[in-house]
Each structure stands twice: as structure tokens, then as C-alpha cells.
Amino acid sequence: MTVQLGTTTIPELVARAAADHGEREAVVDGEQRLTFADLAARVKQAGRAMIAWGVAPGDRVAIWAPNSAEWIVTALGAVSVGAILVPLNTRLKAAEVGHILEKSRTKLVAVSGEFLGVDYVGQLASIRDGLPDLEVMTAFTDGGLPPVVSRRQFRAPGMKVPAALFDEAAAALTPESPGDLFFTSGTTGTPKGVQTTHGQTTRAFHQWSEIVGLRAGDRYLIANPFSHTFGYKAGIVACLTRGATMVPLASFDAEALFATIEREQITVFPAAPAVYQMLLAHPDLAKHDPSSLRAAATGAAVIPVELIERMRDTLGLSTVITAYGLTEATGVVTMSRDGDDPEVVARTSGRAIDGVEVRTAEDTGEILVRGYNVMHGYFEDEAATAETIDADGWLHTGDVGELDAAGNLRITDRIKDMFICGGFNAYPAEIEQVLLTFPGVQEAAVVGVPDARLGEVGKAFVIAVPGQRIEPDALIAHAEERLANYKVPRHVEVVEAFPRSSLGKVLKRELR
Known part of the structure; x- marks a missing residue:
């Protein structure tokens, strides 16, 4: 079999980066600074600990923590010994995490200590009894709360595992080995695990890195959460591929x-459009010096041409790339190219990456994708996989778009009702189910509405049970207790009736 350029395994990337860029900084996390040689050694240490705690190839290992050097080391250590990484968003509630851990039959989970007022160790301990497949729980802190073991307790047994066992496990992996299981509501609405391989990820983000112009010595600010493909794959994997410094x-x-940009002399900073808008609108912008910035990548929303121009003129970015991707397509499908006209960069998501085909369905305009980047399927869900990937291998994205003569893709709508809040996908059906548990709510319909800071936020339209009164603030508080904050509606409107089709279906386009 011919190996495609960039196709390899994650542990091979780590080893190659250490060989090529050994003494260059790999990770900067506060006071902690790791060279690529240090990173490779720490990854091996983490992998040996995984082996010591019984993690075998194919076992699922989850991480529920914010971006940090520890996240990077733990994730790379797990996948290097054949485990399948299950990243968890820190915004999820314990019940949401419990569902994912149960569905994936995760064997080991690592969590941070307290973060933004949330006790993740305590949250994890509270759901332990409902997870029969979960054998090991460890924290990124040296203090433990049984049954969660501390970082020191977790690492200690790994010292007795011969380094050769780690090397053998890493060498046994191939580009076809499963690498990660990102959970997404996908194109059919309910939480499902998206299965992709080492080779899919390394090949896709070899291309991504080349198009963005990422190079050895770049200093890359990773504000996108590692629990999202934009953070893990376009962040950690891309930096390993090119020898760039990760600044999480x-x-x-x-x-x-x-x-951070000024202190660390950041050169590359991918983020959602709302983040750049926030920086450009900041009243103290003139007091700061972002002149080290060279390249940016963005997407996930309609982007004003003026924003692209201000990113170049005010922030000094010589390269601005827009892209379109989804978890089911390993995170990337199309990208603009350096040198494209600002109109093309702002109005489209660029052209398909090599090895990937994009077309739109004649009847609906739905964007269809086929190529090496299409997931191997939803984890243990053949029915949902068959609904999403047709017999000819085309992934049905649920997004609607148009292709111009040059092959540039413009996203025009969504077949499904998903909206994107601050870069995170939010699914109305899930939100509506929570709103319906509030006393007095008879029906609920949620749509995405424009928001200057977050791109889109949820607006809930609700019908009250006859004779009952609904207080919008109380309903929002009810949702905040049960949902990640990006899913919580920012606006509630109580109405007497919904616009409906002849079949009784709520016409959300009219609500919008």
C-alpha cells in the first residue's frame, strides 16, 4: 500500500518532533516549559503509567479538563499505547459526561482539579456508581479524593513498566489504528462517538498545517479547547507535525x-471569528502590541469582509485562512488559500483539501463530502452511520451550501436546526427536552439568533400550560443547572402559538 504524504501515527509524530526539534520549546504552560525532547519523555512516562493501570489497545481513555500541558501529555501517552482518546468538554455537566462515559464504555478517565468554580474530582466521583466499565479515575492534581487517585499515585506504578513495553505498543500502531472518539450530536441529533484513525488525523492536519503556513519555530496560541477537533487536531497534532511551540x-x-500574545511573541493564532472581533473591539487595543502575529485560521460562522481586512491591517496578520469542517470529517473539509482575495476568504470556506471531494445535493443543496477524512462511523451505531454515510461513501453533513466555479464553498443554511454558539455546536432538540421538564412549559422551540460576541445564541419560544405563568429568568436558570452554558438559551419569549406546517410541524424558519 502506498502511504500518503503526512500519513503516520501519533507516537511517530512525537518521536519525529523530538528527533528534529529536540531542544526547541514544545509546550509553554505558565511557568512550565517543555522542549520537544522533554515532551517525548513525559509522553512515554504517561504511556507506561497507562500500561501499569491496565490500559490495553482499543480501550477508551477520557480527559475532562481544560487546556494544559498535563492534558497534552496524558492524551499523547494514551494514544501512543493504542488507547482511544475520548475528549470531554469542561462545560458539560456531570450527567452529560456520565452519558458519554457509559456509551463509550470508557476504562480510564483523567480530570483536572477545580476549574472556574467547578470541582471536577467531586463531579466525577458523584457519577462513578453508574459506570460499570470505568476502572480507573485519576486527577491532574497531587491531592486525591478517593476513589479518584492523585497524579502522583497514578504515575508511580509506571516507573516499574519497562520502557520497551511502551516502545512495542507504539510500534504496533498503524495509520489505520483507531485514535480518537469525539462525541458530537452529529447530523442526526443524539450524542454519538465519531471514530477516526491515526492516519486520517495526521494526513488531514499535515495538509492543514501546510495551507496555514505553520512552520518550525512558530509560537502557536491554542485557546480553542482540546475537547474540540479545532483544539486537539488543529492545535496539538499540527504543532507536532511542524515543530511549532504550543501555548495552551x-x-x-x-x-x-x-x-499572552505579547509575552510569548505568538505568531499563529487560530480562533472563531467572534474572538478576533472581541480583540478588535477592545477599548485598550491601541495599548497592546500584537505585531508578532503572522497567521490565523478561522471559520464556523459568516465572516464580514471588514473583519478579514481589519485582521490584516490592524492585527498585522499576513495570512488569514477560513475553513469548513466537521467532526465526522476529521475536522477539516475545505480551506481558503494564502493569497485569496479578501472577498473569497470572507464569503466562502475555500476549496476542498487534497484527497477530498465536495458536492451539493441537487434537490436540497446539502453539502456532501467523500474522501479519506470521512469517519469510520459512529461508535457502535450502525443505523446512525448508515443515515449519515450513503452507499457511495458520501457523508451527508446536514449543512446547505453552494460551490462557485473555482470550487469555493459557501455555507448558506443548515438542514438541521443546529446553531453555533462561541464555536460550539448546540442542538435545539436536546435543549427543548430540558425546557419541557420545567413546570408550566407545554411546548418549546429553540432557534439560533445572531449575537455580536458569540456568533449565535439560543432563543427559546415557549407555550405555557393553560392557566400557568412562566418567568423567563426562572426558565433560563432551570436550563443553566442542567446544560453546558453554550447550550443555555439567552432569550426566552412566551407565545400563545407556534407557526406550523399543514402537518403540524413547527416552522422554525418563521420563528427565526
Whole structure:
């Protein structure tokens, strides 16, 4: 079999980066600074610990923590010994995480300590009894709360595992080995695990890195969460591919971004359009020096041409790339190219990457994707996989778009009702089910509405049970207790009736 350019395994990437860029900084996390040689050694240590705790090839290992050096080391250690990584968004509630851990039959989960007021160790311990497949729980802190073992307790047994066992496990992997299981509501509405391989990820983000112009010595600010393909694959994997320094941020605001860009002389900063808009609108913009920035990549929303021009003129970015991707397509499908006209960059998501075909369905305009990047399927869900990938191998994305004569893709709508809030996919059906558990709500319909900061936010239209009164603030508070914050509606409108089709279906386009 001919190996495609860029196709390899994650542990091979780690080893190659250490060989080629050994003493260059690989990770900067606060006071912690790791060279590529240090990173490879730490990854081997983490992998040996995984083996010591019984993790075998094919076992699922989850991480529920914000961006950090520890996240990077733990994830790379797990996948290097054949485990399948299950990243978990820190915004998820314990019940949501429990569902994913149960569905994936995760064997080991690692969590942060307290983050933004949430006790992740305590949250994990609270759902332990409902997870019969979960054998090991460990924290990124040296203090433990049984049954969650501390970082020190987790690492200690690995010292007795011969390094050769790690090397053998890493060498046994091939580009076809499964590498990660990202959970997404996908194109059919309910949480499902998307299965992709080492080779799909390394090949796709070899291309991504080339198009963005990422190069050895770049200093790459990763504000996108590692629990998302944009953070893990376009962040960690891309930096390993090119020898760029990873600078992860656990959480951010404009001041934190400016401070990090200046202190670390950041050269590459991919983010959602709303993040750049936040920086450009900041009242103290003129007091900061973002002149080290060279390249950016963005997407996930309609982008004003003026934003692209201001990113170049005000922030000094010489390269601005827009892209379209989805988890089911390994995170990337199309990209604009350096040198494209600002109109093309802003109005389209660029052209298909090599090895990938994109077309639109004649009847609906739905965007269809076929190529090496299409997932191997939803984890243990043949029916949902068959609904999403047709017999000819075309992935049905649920998005609607148009292709111009040059092959540039313009996203025009969504077949499904999903909206994107701050870069995260939010699915109305899930939100509506929670709203319906609030006393007095008879029916609920959620749509995405424009928001200057987050791109889109949820707006809920609700019909009250006759004779009952619904207080919008109380309903929002009810949702906040049960949903990740990007899913919580920001607006509630109580109405007497919904617009409906002749079949009684709610016409959400009219609500919008």
C-alpha cells in the first residue's frame, strides 16, 4: 500500500518532533516549559503509567479538563499505547459526561482539579456508581479524593513498566489504528462517538498545517479547547507535525489573549471569528502590541469582509485562512488559500483539501463530502452511520451550501436546526427536552439568533400550560443547572402559538 504524504501515527509524530526539534520549546504552560525532547519523555512516562493501570489497545481513555500541558501529555501517552482518546468538554455537566462515559464504555478517565468554580474530582466521583466499565479515575492534581487517585499515585506504578513495553505498543500502531472518539450530536441529533484513525488525523492536519503556513519555530496560541477537533487536531497534532511551540490557554478573555500574545511573541493564532472581533473591539487595543502575529485560521460562522481586512491591517496578520469542517470529517473539509482575495476568504470556506471531494445535493443543496477524512462511523451505531454515510461513501453533513466555479464553498443554511454558539455546536432538540421538564412549559422551540460576541445564541419560544405563568429568568436558570452554558438559551419569549406546517410541524424558519 502506498502511504500518503503526512500519513503516520501519533507516537511517530512525537518521536519525529523530538528527533528534529529536540531542544526547541514544545509546550509553554505558565511557568512550565517543555522542549520537544522533554515532551517525548513525559509522553512515554504517561504511556507506561497507562500500561501499569491496565490500559490495553482499543480501550477508551477520557480527559475532562481544560487546556494544559498535563492534558497534552496524558492524551499523547494514551494514544501512543493504542488507547482511544475520548475528549470531554469542561462545560458539560456531570450527567452529560456520565452519558458519554457509559456509551463509550470508557476504562480510564483523567480530570483536572477545580476549574472556574467547578470541582471536577467531586463531579466525577458523584457519577462513578453508574459506570460499570470505568476502572480507573485519576486527577491532574497531587491531592486525591478517593476513589479518584492523585497524579502522583497514578504515575508511580509506571516507573516499574519497562520502557520497551511502551516502545512495542507504539510500534504496533498503524495509520489505520483507531485514535480518537469525539462525541458530537452529529447530523442526526443524539450524542454519538465519531471514530477516526491515526492516519486520517495526521494526513488531514499535515495538509492543514501546510495551507496555514505553520512552520518550525512558530509560537502557536491554542485557546480553542482540546475537547474540540479545532483544539486537539488543529492545535496539538499540527504543532507536532511542524515543530511549532504550543501555548495552551485554559480560559481566556481579551486581556489574557493580549498578554499572552505579547509575552510569548505568538505568531499563529487560530480562533472563531467572534474572538478576533472581541480583540478588535477592545477599548485598550491601541495599548497592546500584537505585531508578532503572522497567521490565523478561522471559520464556523459568516465572516464580514471588514473583519478579514481589519485582521490584516490592524492585527498585522499576513495570512488569514477560513475553513469548513466537521467532526465526522476529521475536522477539516475545505480551506481558503494564502493569497485569496479578501472577498473569497470572507464569503466562502475555500476549496476542498487534497484527497477530498465536495458536492451539493441537487434537490436540497446539502453539502456532501467523500474522501479519506470521512469517519469510520459512529461508535457502535450502525443505523446512525448508515443515515449519515450513503452507499457511495458520501457523508451527508446536514449543512446547505453552494460551490462557485473555482470550487469555493459557501455555507448558506443548515438542514438541521443546529446553531453555533462561541464555536460550539448546540442542538435545539436536546435543549427543548430540558425546557419541557420545567413546570408550566407545554411546548418549546429553540432557534439560533445572531449575537455580536458569540456568533449565535439560543432563543427559546415557549407555550405555557393553560392557566400557568412562566418567568423567563426562572426558565433560563432551570436550563443553566442542567446544560453546558453554550447550550443555555439567552432569550426566552412566551407565545400563545407556534407557526406550523399543514402537518403540524413547527416552522422554525418563521420563528427565526
